[in-house]
Amino acid sequence: MRRRDFLRNSVAAAAAGVSFPYFIPSGVLAAPGRKGPNDKFAVGFIGTGGRGRHLMAGENLADHAVIMAATDCYLRRVEDAAKAVPGGERWNKYQDYRKMLEKEKLDAVFVPTTTHARALICLHAMQAGLDVYAEKPLTLTIEEGQVLVKAARKLNRILQVGTQQRSQPSNVYASKLVREGAIGKVDTVIACNFEPPTRWTDQPGQPIPEGLDWDQWCNQTALRPYHPDLYGKWGIWWDYDGGGQSWGVSGWGTHALDQVQCALGTDYTGPVEMWTEGSGSQAKVTMKYESGTLLKLEGPKRDLADLGAIFMGDQGKIEILRGSFLTDRPELLKDQPATMPANVPGEVKWHFDNFFECLRTRKRPNADVEIAHRSNSVCHLVNICRDLGRRLKWDPKAEKFVGDDEANKLLSRPRRKGYEYPKI
Numbered sequence: 001m002r003r004r005d006f007l008r009n010s011v012a013a014a015a016a017g018v019s020f021p022y023f024i025p026s027g028v029l030a031a032p033g034r035k036g037p038n039d040k041f042a043v044g045f046i047g048t049g050g051r052g053r054h055l056m057a058g059e060n061l062a063d064h065a066v067i068m069a070a071t072d073c074y075l076r077r078v079e080d081a082a083k084a085v086p087g088g089e090r091w092n093k094y095q096d097y098r099k100m101l102e103k104e105k106l107d108a109v110f111v112p113t114t115t116h117a118r119a120l121i122c123l124h125a126m127q128a129g130l131d132v133y134a135e136k137p138l139t140l141t142i143e144e145g146q147v148l149v150k151a152a153r154k155l156n157r158i159l160q161v162g163t164q165q166r167s168q169p170s171n172v173y174a175s176k177l178v179r180e181g182a183i184g185k186v187d188t189v190i191a192c193n194f195e196p197p198t199r200w201t202d203q204p205g206q207p208i209p210e211g212l213d214w215d216q217w218c219n220q221t222a223l224r225p226y227h228p229d230l231y232g233k234w235g236i237w238w239d240y241d242g243g244g245q246s247w248g249v250s251g252w253g254t255h256a257l258d259q260v261q262c263a264l265g266t267d268y269t270g271p272v273e274m275w276t277e278g279s280g281s282q283a284k285v286t287m288k289y290e291s292g293t294l295l296k297l298e299g300p301k302r303d304l305a306d307l308g309a310i311f312m313g314d315q316g317k318i319e320i321l322r323g324s325f326l327t328d329r330p331e332l333l334k335d336q337p338a339t340m341p342a343n344v345p346g347e348v349k350w351h352f353d354n355f356f357e358c359l360r361t362r363k364r365p366n367a368d369v370e371i372a373h374r375s376n377s378v379c380h381l382v383n384i385c386r387d388l389g390r391r392l393k394w395d396p397k398a399e400k401f402v403g404d405d406e407a408n409k410l411l412s413r414p415r416r417k418g419y420e421y422p423k424i
Helices: 003-015 050-057 075-084 097-103 115-127 142-155 169-179 214-218 228-232 252-264 349-361 369-388 405-411
Strands: 041-046 065-071 092-094 108-111 131-134 159-161 186-192 273-277 284-288 294-299 309-313 316-320 325-327 392-395
Touching: 041 050, 041 097, 050 075, 065 075, 065 097, 075 092, 092 097, 097 115, 108 115, 115 131, 115 142, 131 349, 142 369, 159 349, 159 369, 169 252, 169 316, 169 325, 186 252, 252 309, 252 316, 252 369, 273 369, 284 369, 369 392, 369 405
Parallel strands: 041 065, 041 108, 065 092, 108 131, 131 159, 186 294
Antiparallel strands: 186 309, 273 284, 273 392, 284 294, 309 316, 316 325
16 A cells, blocks of 8 residues: 555545554655665654744754655644744645645655654654654653663664753763763652643633634644634643643653653663652652662752752762763762753754764664653553552553553553544
8 A cells, every 4th residue: 555545545544433444564655764874864744832832943954854744633723833933935834734744755754743642743754654743741651661662673664752851962971971880879869859741620711713624733632612722722731741841751851861761770660669658639659660779750940950869879970960060089070071051952862863873873862752651651650659648559561550550551541532542
């Protein structure tokens, strides 16, 4: 089946509420990695809000790629982005991303969408033979991450996730110091006590803005009446994210807990036990790794410094920030790479370099889908532990709670008809 025919059928099936029956086998579609070292990639953007615009124009994307098309379920945002980003007048613009995947000849797509829509969009893009740069948090549930890992491996797709500290030189260097024992055995890691998501209370619906496809925006979640606080503040609501505001578990918490996973060398595993200390929706959480290391979410807000964590070993301490690190062992700083302030233009440069290099080499990127899934799972485990308010045992190999059916039910959520996973 040709890619265009497949995608046309996918659009029709989704409109009819039918899940897609198969993945296209690897090798059927053209390989985007065959470009030469000086060729630029053709890319599209799915989601043209603030983060999307930053990635379009605020980094070094133009060194590697040309934006050919963009799509957003709120069509006005595509038009606004095209006016704000150099070269936007040449884009092909869409409201339904599936039509863009069908019609455009792209090598890769960027997916800076809402969290609750991201996994399905990534799956469809990989089905279309494209590589993907997905923003964080990657998933709404642990099950979504499992599905994405399987799909990426089956289709031989590159999927880089936007936890850019994985590529920032100082963070890479400091993580290696911790992993290789520069401060001895790490007994405790301190991270911020990140905020949980909030449950939405039903409110009277308001008129849907002209040009917004509300059904498409709601994606897998319930088709609630439109409300501007749902659309405009989606990151704080449990239905759409795991606490995506800046200080939320899956907001800045995604970066911090990924930094923990990276420095501990637990990229393909996770904690084995967790419990709350105190009560309430923002109870402190302690997680224990198989090595005996304790991860404690108990630190205060300290501006952007909390995009990392404090690693306490029996031979010293390292505090990994975003773009730099501190230590009580001054000799460890002598070879530190160039540092930079947190959250400034240019901090994603190395992550983009890595992504596009992997499009050519077909090697797995620094924030590969499986690494990102495992880190994102730690965020989900924090939320589940707080919700249940009791000690939980986690099997990171099986990715299930041990002897706890109630907890295991929280690994996934029902998906609305028409937005089911494609069957692998």
